[in-house]
Amino acid sequence: xxxxxxxxxxxxxxxxxxxxxxxxxxxxxxxxxxxxxxxxxxxxxxxxxxxxxxxxxxxxxxxxxxxxxxxxxxxxxxxxxxxxxxxxxxxxxxxxxxxxxxxxxxxxxxxxxxxxxxxxxxxxxxxxxxxxxxxxxxxxxxxxxxxxxxxxxxxxxxxxxxxxxxxxxxxxxxxxxxxxxxxxxxxxxxxxxxxxxxxxxxxxxxxxxxxxxxxxxxxxxxxxxxxxxxxxxxxxxxxxxxxxxxxxxxxxxxxxxxxxxxxxxxxxxxxxxxxxxxxxxxxxxxxxxxxxxxxxxxxxxxxxxxxxxxxxxxxxxxxxxxxxxxxxxxxxxxxxxxxxxxxxxxxxxxxxxxxxxxxxxxxxxxxxxxxxxxxxxxxxxxxxxxxxxxxxxxxxxxxxxxxxxxxxxxxxxxxxxxxxxxxxxx
Amino acid sequence: xxxxxxxxxxxxxxxxxxxxxxxxxxxxxxxxxxxxxxxxxxxxxxxxxxxxxxxxxxxxxxxxxxxxxxxxxxxxxxxxxxxxxxxxxxxxxxxxxxxxxxxxxxxxxxxxxxxxxxxxxxxxxxxxxxxxxxxxxxxxxxxxxxxxxxxxxxxxxxxxxxxxxxxxxxxxxxxxxxxxxxxxxxxxxxxxxxxxxxxxxxxxxxxxxxxxxxxxxxxxxxxxxxxxxxxxxxxxxxxxxxxxxxxxxxxxxxxxxxxxxxxxxxxxxxxxxxxxxxxxxxxxxxxxxxxxxxxxxxxxxxxxxxxxxxxxxxxxxxxxxxxxxxxxxxxxxxxxxxxxxxxxxxxxxxxxxxxxxxxxxxxxxxxxxx
Numbered sequence: 096x097x098x099x100x101x102x103x104x105x106x107x108x109x110x111x112x113x114x115x116x117x118x119x120x121x122x123x124x125x126x127x128x129x130x131x132x133x134x135x136x137x138x139x140x141x142x143x144x145x146x147x148x149x150x151x152x153x154x155x156x157x158x159x160x161x162x163x164x165x166x167x168x169x170x171x172x173x174x175x176x177x178x179x180x181x182x183x184x185x186x187x188x189x190x191x192x193x194x195x196x197x198x199x200x201x202x203x204x205x206x207x208x209x210x211x212x213x214x215x216x217x218x219x220x221x222x223x224x225x226x227x228x229x230x231x232x233x234x235x236x237x238x239x240x241x242x243x244x245x246x247x248x249x250x251x252x253x254x255x256x257x258x259x260x261x262x263x264x265x266x267x268x269x270x271x272x273x274x275x276x277x278x279x280x281x282x283x284x285x286x287x288x289x290x291x292x293x294x295x296x297x298x299x300x301x302x303x304x305x306x307x308x309x310x311x312x313x314x315x316x317x318x319x320x321x322x323x324x325x326x327x328x329x330x331x332x333x334x335x336x337x338x339x340x341x342x343x344x345x346x347x348x349x350x351x352x353x354x355x356x357x358x359x360x361x362x363x364x365x366x367x368x369x370x371x372x373x374x375x376x377x378x379x380x381x382x383x384x385x386x387x388x389x390x391x392x393x394x395x396x397x398x399x400x401x402x403x404x405x406x407x408x409x410x411x412x413x414x415x416x417x418x419x420x421x422x423x424x425x426x427x428x429x430x431x432x433x434x435x436x437x438x439x440x441x442x443x444x445x446x447x448x449x450x451x452x453x454x455x456x457x458x459x460x461x462x463x464x465x466x467x468x469x470x471x472x473x474x475x476x477x478x479x480x481x482x483x484x485x486x487x488x489x490x491x492x493x494x495x496x497x498x499x500x501x502x503x504x505x506x507x508x509x510x511x512x513x514x515x516x517x518x519x520x521x
Numbered sequence: 522x523x524x525x526x527x528x529x530x531x532x533x534x535x536x537x538x539x540x541x542x543x544x545x546x547x548x549x550x551x552x553x554x555x556x557x558x559x560x561x562x563x564x565x566x567x568x569x570x571x572x573x574x575x576x577x578x579x580x581x582x583x584x585x586x587x588x589x590x591x592x593x594x595x596x597x598x599x600x601x602x603x604x605x606x607x608x609x610x611x612x613x614x615x616x617x618x619x620x621x622x623x624x625x626x627x628x629x630x631x632x633x634x635x636x637x638x639x640x641x642x643x644x645x646x647x648x649x650x651x652x653x654x655x656x657x658x659x660x661x662x663x664x665x666x667x668x669x670x671x672x673x674x675x676x677x678x679x680x681x682x683x684x685x686x687x688x689x690x691x692x693x694x695x696x697x698x699x700x701x702x703x704x705x706x707x708x709x710x711x712x713x714x715x716x717x718x719x720x721x722x723x724x725x726x727x728x729x730x731x732x733x734x735x736x737x738x739x740x741x742x743x744x745x746x747x748x749x750x751x752x753x754x755x756x757x758x759x760x761x762x763x764x765x766x767x768x769x770x771x772x773x774x775x776x777x778x779x780x781x782x783x784x785x786x787x788x789x790x791x792x793x794x795x796x797x798x799x800x801x802x803x804x805x806x807x808x809x810x811x812x813x814x815x816x817x818x819x820x821x822x823x824x825x826x827x828x829x830x831x832x833x834x835x836x837x838x839x840x841x842x843x844x845x846x847x848x849x850x851x852x853x854x855x856x857x858x859x860x861x862x863x864x865x866x867x868x869x870x871x872x873x874x875x876x877x878x879x880x881x882x883x884x885x886x887x888x889x890x891x
Contacts, residue, residue, distance in 0.1 A: 387818060392830055392851060392875045395817040399847055400591040406573050407566035407594060407601070414573045419819045 104251050108235065108244045108265040114278030117232070120264040121204050121282030124230035127261045128201060134187030135176045135199075135507075137258070138226050143169040144253040149246065156388075157242055159215035159346065166219065166497055175499045176226060179508040187228070189516065196516045201228035202308055203284030205510050208298045210289045211236035212349040217243050219497060220287045221263065227511040230262035232283060234276075240267045277302050285510045288312065310509040312351070312502050315461030316435050319354040319491055320449050320476070323362035324468020326370045335466045336370075336377035338492025339441075342464055343422075344381050345495050348437045351502075352462045352487070352495045355435040356442045358452045367445060371426065374443070375415050378422045382439075387421065394438045395420045401436040430455060449476055458484030461502060464494040525555040526631065529809065529836045533638045537646050537807035538864035542857060545808055545866060550584050552836045556844050557587065563603035567842055585813050585822050589832055589845040592624065592790050600625040604840045613789040614670050624790050629840040632792060639793025639837050640678035643807050646864075647783060647797055648682065648747050651716060655683030656708050658721030658730050660690045660698065671789050672722055675751055678787075678795065679720050690729055698729045702739070705730075709741040716745045719775070722752035723784070726771060727762060734774050742776035751785045751795070755874065786871055790846055793837040801861045803868035804852075810835035812867055814854045815847070828853045828872055849875050 111117060146167035154160050165171060176185055180199050189196040205224035209216040217239060221231040235243050243265060254260050268275045280286070280301035285308040288298045295313045303309070319339055325331060342354050359367055398420045405412050405425045413426040422439040430452040433442045446452050453463070453476060463480045465488060467473040477488045486503035489496065499506040529552060540548070557578050561568035571578065574588035581587050595601060600612065608629045615624040628636065641650075657676050669677070680686070689705040690698045708717075721730065726748075734740065748771060754764070768779040785797035786804060796804040796812070806812045813832040816823050823829045831848045838844055851872040860868040 390818050392817040393877055395820065395830060396591060396593075396847070396849060396875055399589075399820075400593045402573075403570055403590050403594045406570040410565040410569045412569065416573075416575060418575050419821070420817070 104244055104248045107251070107260055107263055108240065108247055108267070110240070110267045111275060112268070114274050117264075117266060117275060117278040118282050120266075121230075121232055124204050124232070124262055124264060128203060128228070128230050131258065132187060133228055133258055133262075134185065135180065135226055135228070136185040136187075138228070139169050139172045139176070139185070141250075141254050141259050142167040142172060142222065145250045148249040148253050151249070154245065154249075157214065157245065159213065160246075162345070162495065162497065163215045163218065163246070167222070171498075172226065176507060179499055179505045180227075180511065194517055194521070196518070198514050198516070199227065199511045200514050201230075202510050202512055203229060204282060205229045205231055205285040205287060206279050206283035207231060207233040208286065208288045208290065208294075209233070209236065210291075210294070211238065213289075213346050214239060214242055215246070216289060217265065218246055220289060221265075223287065223506040224285065224510050225259060225262060226507045229285065229510055231264070232279060233263070233265040234279060235265050235267045237267065237269060280307075283307055286310070287510070290314070308509060310504065314459075315351040315486075315502065316355050316432070316459060317350075317352050317462035317464065317494055318432065318452075318460050319357040319464040319466070319494070320360075320452065321357065321466035321491075322360045322449060322469050322472055323365060325466040326359055326367070327362055327365045328468060329369070331468075332370055332373045333377070335491060336374045337380075338466070338490075339374065339464075340377040340381040341492055342494040343378070343439055343441055344385050347387070348439050348441075350495060353437070354441065354462075354464055354494060355437070356432055356444060358430070358444050358446045358449055360449045361445050361447055367426075367443075371415070371424065371443065375424060378424065378439070378441075379417075382417075382421045390420060390438070397436060398423060398438045398440055401425065401440055405442075432456075432460075450479055453479050453483055453485075456480070456483040456485065460485050462487040462489060462494050464489055464491045466491045523555075523559060523839070525552050525559070525836075526839065528552050528555075529635060529839075532809040532836065533635065533642055535808060537642045537809070538805055538866065540808050540865055542866050545811065546584060548808075549811060549834065549836060550581065550587075553584060553587055553834070553844060554578060554581070556836065556839065559839070560603060560842055564601065564842070567601070567603075584811060584834060584845075585815075587845055589847050590842055591847045592788070592849060595624040595626055595790050595841070595843070595846075596622045598625060600627050600841065602627045602841055604629045609840070611669060613674050613792065615789045624788075626790055626792065626838070626841050626843055628792065628838075632838050632840040635837040635839075636793035637678070637681065639807070639809060639835075640795055641681045642809075643795055643797065644679060644682060644749075648718070650682075652682055652684040653716045653718050654708065654712065655679065655686045656705065656717065656719045657686060657688045658690060658719065658726050659688060660692055661688040671752070671787075672725075674789050674792075675722070675787060675795075676720060679718060679749060682718055690725070698725065700729055700733045702737075705741075709743055713742050714745065715743075717743055717747065719746055719748040721750055723750045723754060723767070724752060724756035726750050727757055727760075727767060731767075731770050731774050735770065740774050740776055744777050744781075746775050746777050746781060748772075748775065748777075748782045749785060749797070750782070751787050753786075786850075788833070788848065790843050791833045791835050792843065794833065794835045799860060799862040799864055799868075801868070803855055803860050803862070803870060805860065805864045805868055806834070806866055809837060812852070812869055814852050814869060823854055825854050825856050830875065831869075831871070851875055 146164050149164050183190050189198045207220040209220050217233050221233050224231045280303045287310045289312045291314045416423040425442040428445040430446045463485045578587050609627045611628045613626045687708045693699045768782045772779040783797045785795045787795035794810040811834040814823050814829045816829045831850045831852045852869045855868045
């Protein structure tokens with residue numbers, strides 16, 4: 096048994112160049128899992144300490160840091176573990192059910208293929224597996240290695256006896272390296288795959304063992320919608336706009352939970368102009384508070400293209416944007432979801448009835464962020480959205496709150512086996 | 522004739538690189554404002570775009586403050602046009618190596634005429650105005666028809682410098698390009714002391730001239746040849762051909778010096794404006810056009826030494842909105858004036874296409890239009 100933390104950050108986050116490095120790390124972690132168990136409550140205690148360590152000024156500018164600090168807190172995680180694994184599972188004991196005893200066990204080594212566009216996703220994905228007592232083999236997308244290292248460094252400080260970090264190996268390599276992707280796949284008992292269609296299909300096609308459990312979080316978009324009671328209410332407009340701006344700003348509008356379009360339900364005699372002015376001010380304020388530090392040139396190009404094509408294709412279309420690529424509001428009407436642009440580009444569409452828009456969805460919408468003044472209409476809309484494939488219906492301003500279930504599936508439960516023991520001695 | 526067309530013609534009649542940046546800024550700004558007015562009269566959608574631009578272009582004090590269109594907008598079909606169908610004399614299409622969807626730009630007679638004049642003005646500054654035997658390293662027929670591609674447009678652009686024209690490639694049975702050795706030998710015959718002109722797309726020169734001639738052990742002695750090439754390096758990237766290697770081996774094949782080879786940047790969307798390398802290895806904007814390199818973070822022009830997205834500006838097109846275009850290319854500004862070659866104004870170097878993003882995760886969004 097290991098009694099102290101002998102691993103450093105350079106042992107945990109590595110650039111690898113050979114399949115042997117990956118399989119050796121997986122084999123080492125598999126030994127760790129079999130030699131020492133760790134209960135959800137022990138993991139949560141370490142995460143809670145990690146959250147406190149992340150509260151350091153030098154990390155304040157890291158994208159998603161505020162969210163990660165909140166996610167790792169005991170108060171966030173305990174209810175999730177309780178809901179997914181049962182209220183008595185936190186300490187890892189057997190739980191009686193009739194004549195049988197049930198207990199959660201890890202599936203083993205869980206591979207993580209996070210998306211490259213959400214900075215903290217490698218860590219979020221990893222924490223889901225660790226809460227189930229698994230080991231985590233995480234591929235860090237190029238460009239996120241330095242940031243991930245900074246965050247993991249704080250875990251190394253928190254996990255003083257090394258019980259968690261012995262279960263973690265993070266690898267960095269170019270996504271074209273099929274031999275390394277295959278080595279990862281062959282080494283895992285579970286896989287959490289996040290990404291776009293092409294990425295997901297490529298990863299699913301890797302040579303996983305037949306028993307490997309896959310949890311796939313594929314490409315989705317998210318949508319905001321407001322009824323007229325909400326957007327015409329002058330006392331609440333500012334709050335709604337602020338909430339919406341925050342949802343757009345987080346993760347630079349690149350997460351699957353980021354709103355790409357806002358549907359506004361029309362009300363005869365009510366102009367959207369005051370609301371849009373309010374939304375513009377909210378975007379300007381959010382931009383002042385959280386300006387971009389950098390932007391890929393291709394995104395700038397895409398934003399310029401979206402502005403131009405929107406205004407050129409229909410002389411009725413309107414738009415508001417600053418001279419730079421900071422943010423964009425594209426204004427029009429209709430019930431179809433337009434091509435998402437990202438880059439803090441929100442299309443605002445007036446629609447006669449919100450149900451017209453929702454009823455066209457086909458499973459591609461993950462989160463519906465709502466600002467409603469009519470509670471009954473909201474209930475009706477939630478049912479309709481659920482039928483049309485939406486997995487989360489939340490209040491505007493909370494579209495990115497990372498709680499289980501996410502994408503309609505649990506976060507911890509898929510990487511846990513519930514073992515049933517019926518005693519032979521009774 | 523619209524008033525600004527006189528002003529454009531005047532710019533086409535002066536030396537292309539002699540104006541100070543201040544003079545050039547003032548003359549271009551005035552014409553561009555008139556062209557924006559004109560565009561708004563011609564196209565409702567364009568007017569809508571211009572009216573939503575942050576800041577009124579009529580009050581702009583710099584060309585960089587004027588509304589610009591991303592070049593991708595010219596991929597629409599039917600193409601964006603400021604003229605009626607019966608006024609369109611020709612449609613140019615881009616090579617579309619990156620996006621697979623070509624740009625399509627429509628030319629009326631005045632724009633086509635200025636396109637020729639623009640290229641002549643620029644090339645004359647590099648090689649003089651004499652006509653000379655012209656070897657086209659491509660197949661004949663690319664300049665025919667109502668639609669013309671980027672290769673045809675470039676070949677035609679140099680035609681005013683030709684005393685006679687020889688095409689030295691043909692299409693094989695499978696549609697592949699084949700070198701006609703007898704034609705190139707005949708072209709070179711007895712012309713050791715003659716000023717000559719050669720043009721080809723960069724990848725065509727390499728794959729269909731340099732490599733076959735080297736393989737056959739054939740070279741010429743044409744020290745006075747001028748070789749122009751364009752089309753970019755993308756298709757040679759998989760062969761890892763460096764520019765210096767390309768120049769050395771192309772020069773060896775023709776028996777000339779590498780400094781007789783001129784790489785120029787041009788797009789069908791910027792009709793009449795090409796950007797040849799000067800002897801210092803830099804590119805410049807002519808008096809009837811300019812280049813702005815914009816910081817992707819702010820879209821403001823970068824400082825000297827900075828790198829960003831290229832915007833090309835040209836007063837020549839009046840049949841489509843091609844006067845202020847944000848390209849999909851990157852460049853570095855070396856200086857805003859004072860190139861050792863003596864040409865005034867901005868000197869810059871291209872730095873390749875805008876890098877495409879790595880495979881994105883849940884940001885790799887997909888949706889359907891119904």
